[in-house]
Amino acid sequence: xxxxxxxxxxxxxxxxxxxxxxxxxxxxxxxxxxxxxxxxxxxxxxxxxxxxxxxxxxxxxxxxxxxxxxxxxxxxxxxxxxxxxxxxxxxxxxxxxxxxxxxxxxxxxxxxxxxxxxxxxxxxxxxxxxxxxxxxxxxxxxxxxxxxxxxxxxxxxxxxxxxxxxxxxxxxxxxxxxxxxxxxxxxxxxxxxxxxxxxxxxxxxxxxxxxxxxxxxxxxxxxxxxxxxxxxxxxxxxxxxxxxxxxxxxxxxxxxxxxxxxxxxxxxxxxxxxxxxxxxxxxxxxxxxxxxxxxxxxx
Amino acid sequence: xxxxxxxxxxxxxxxxxxxxxxxxxxxxxxxxxxxxxxxxxxxxxxxxxxxxxxxxxxxxxxxxxxxxxxxxxxxxxxxxxxxxxxxxxxxxxxxxxxxxxxxxxxxxxxxxxxxxxxxxxxxxxxxxxxxxxxxxxxxxxxxxxxxxxxxxxxxxxxxxxxxxxxxxxxxxxxxxxxxxxxxxxxxxxxxxxxxxxxxxxxxxxxxxxxxxxxxxxxxxxxxxxxxxxxxxxxxxxxxxxxxxxxxxxxxxxxxxxxxxxxxxxxxxxxxxxxxxxxxxxxxxx
Numbered sequence: 001x002x003x004x005x006x007x008x009x010x011x012x013x014x015x016x017x018x019x020x021x022x023x024x025x026x027x028x029x030x031x032x033x034x035x036x037x038x039x040x041x042x043x044x045x046x047x048x049x050x051x052x053x054x055x056x057x058x059x060x061x062x063x064x065x066x067x068x069x070x071x072x073x074x075x076x077x078x079x080x081x082x083x084x085x086x087x088x089x090x091x092x093x094x095x096x097x098x099x100x101x102x103x104x105x106x107x108x109x110x111x112x113x114x115x116x117x118x119x120x121x122x123x124x125x126x127x128x129x130x131x132x133x134x135x136x137x138x139x140x141x142x143x144x145x146x147x148x149x150x151x152x153x154x155x156x157x158x159x160x161x162x163x164x165x166x167x168x169x170x171x172x173x174x175x176x177x178x179x180x181x182x183x184x185x186x187x188x189x190x191x192x193x194x195x196x197x198x199x200x201x202x203x204x205x206x207x208x209x210x211x212x213x214x215x216x217x218x219x220x221x222x223x224x225x226x227x228x229x230x231x232x233x234x235x236x237x238x239x240x241x242x243x244x245x246x247x248x249x250x251x252x253x254x255x256x257x258x259x260x261x262x263x264x265x266x267x268x269x270x271x272x273x274x275x276x277x278x279x280x281x282x283x284x285x286x287x288x289x290x291x292x293x294x295x296x297x298x299x
Numbered sequence: 300x301x302x303x304x305x306x307x308x309x310x311x312x313x314x315x316x317x318x319x320x321x322x323x324x325x326x327x328x329x330x331x332x333x334x335x336x337x338x339x340x341x342x343x344x345x346x347x348x349x350x351x352x353x354x355x356x357x358x359x360x361x362x363x364x365x366x367x368x369x370x371x372x373x374x375x376x377x378x379x380x381x382x383x384x385x386x387x388x389x390x391x392x393x394x395x396x397x398x399x400x401x402x403x404x405x406x407x408x409x410x411x412x413x414x415x416x417x418x419x420x421x422x423x424x425x426x427x428x429x430x431x432x433x434x435x436x437x438x439x440x441x442x443x444x445x446x447x448x449x450x451x452x453x454x455x456x457x458x459x460x461x462x463x464x465x466x467x468x469x470x471x472x473x474x475x476x477x478x479x480x481x482x483x484x485x486x487x488x489x490x491x492x493x494x495x496x497x498x499x500x501x502x503x504x505x506x507x508x509x510x511x512x513x514x515x516x517x518x519x520x521x522x523x524x525x526x527x528x529x530x531x532x533x534x535x536x537x538x539x540x541x542x543x544x545x546x547x548x549x550x551x552x553x554x555x556x557x558x559x560x561x562x563x564x565x566x567x568x569x570x571x572x573x574x575x576x577x578x579x580x581x582x583x584x
Binding site: 011012036 | 304305307308311312314315316318319321322323325326327329330332333380383384386387388390391392397400401403404405406407408409410411412413414415416417418419421422423426427443446447450474475476500503504505506507510511533534536537540541550553557560561564565568572
């Protein structure tokens with residue numbers, strides 16, 4: 001019996017160790033990322049990194065201005081969200097409120113496929129289909145621009161937005177909807193005045209996660225946005241090539257000597273990215289938990 | 300119900316229906332475009348031969364092999380770790396600060412961009428641990444990315460095992476771990492397999508992390524140890540689609556590579572979905 005007890009304790013400790021690996025990994029990511037990121041600021045002032053408007057990593061002297069890359073990421077993400085949030089919510093409403101069982105059985109697997117397609121395949125599709133299409137249709141000098149990135153990222157963010165919004169919409173209690181219908185509202189009035197507002201926090205969590213996904217996406221944007229590091233104008237910058245933070249890391253890391261200023265600058269960008277997605281994840285989770293609680297209290 | 304309200308509803312519903320149709324057709328267009336154009340180059344030779352003539356001819360065998368190595372390598376780390384971690388969270392951890400911190404860490408790992416994982420793999424595995432740009436460094440990096448997916452799926456599988464099973468076993472005087480091993484785990488295994496397979500799909504398609512930790516542009520030989528560099532399907536597709544002088548000429552090969560990658564990832568996902576469906580139906584009956 002005693003031997004058995006000892007064994008149980010040993011197994012419990014092993015499981016505990018596995019349980020905390022996620023925390024350890026996250027901690028290690030912080031350390032390794034920030035350590036090399038901060039190393040940049042021993043030679044290059046932090047303020048110039050954060051407010052610099054030029055990204056000329058190979059010229060003499062080097063200029064590591066984050067702003068063109070930050071705005072590049074922002075404009076592509078902005079476009080993606082403008083396209084995918086309304087569309088994603090519309091599809092979520094359609095699936096949970098209008099579609100019959102058969103239609104939902106077709107739509108849901110299609111959306112799962114969308115979630116499964118690798119980002120490099122999206123990038124390839126964007127490059128060979130969307131980019132020439134945009135160039136011809138809008139008569140632009142190049143179809144590799146922020147808009148192409150926004151459209152592809154918008155498509156990629158759809159599955160996240162649809163599935164989480166759909167969860168939120170279908171967990172709105174039936175009693176509320178029936179109350180509205182009983183008062184003489186049409187189905188549509190019920191949807192947009194009762195159901196959607198009740199699901200709003202879940203829907204905003206979906207949008208937050210969509211933003212996080214779009215900011216962090218690398219291969220697709222790298223293949224379709226043209227990768228020119230200039231601060232984009234607004235809104236005309238949508239039709240010009242841009243370079244995002246993610247693409248900069250992936251494009252330039254192969255060519256920099258380890259331990260150079262440029263190398264550390266790429267880690268500094270990585271740190272900014274990590275902090276940004278960390279914050280969006282926390283906010284999304286916070287909204288999600290709050291809304292779960294609210295529904296629980298209402299029932 | 301006024302006429303105007305009725306009309307509004309009609310318009311709104313048409314818009315929603317249009318949205319759903321639009322998304323469905325986007326999926327179908329992407330799949331068809333790649334399948335139709337990629338199908339023509341598919342052959343046994345394409346799958347089993349080395350690339351030739353600066354990757355403008357020949358097959359994609361080393362890239363397929365590299366991707367398989369990555370899947371095996373990352374799964375053999377992430378799978379046991381993920382399942383044990385889920386067992387801890389579900390069966391042992393008491394609600395409280397520790398559990399909350401672990402769950403927040405998992406959520407954040409799942410939402411961390413792949414290129415950041417790549418940077419971490421470069422700093423930790425390639426540089427700090429001295430593995431160099433290698434299969435080992437890439438597989439470990441991908442294992443970390445697969446971990447949150449496996450943990451979540453395993454947790455879901457464990458939750459669906461009815462509490463009565465546990466009580467019945469514990470009441471017979473069986474210890475906690477034995478209960479888990481002989482009663483809970485067998486019931487949860489299909490769900491865990493689903494999670495594992497889903498994460499295989501993710502591992503097979505990732506590009507940015509391996510680009511920073513060991514994937515090679517082109518190698519004349521196959522990797523011969525875990526410290527070798529390697530070729531992999533997603534990076535190969537990126538390379539032949541964006542670099543070189545004959546991009547237009549090699550388009551069929553690009554489509555072929557995209558199709559093979561897509562086929563691997565989607566069939567893996569489909570298997571996972573089928574297992575999940577089968578299992579759910581069984582639970583219901």
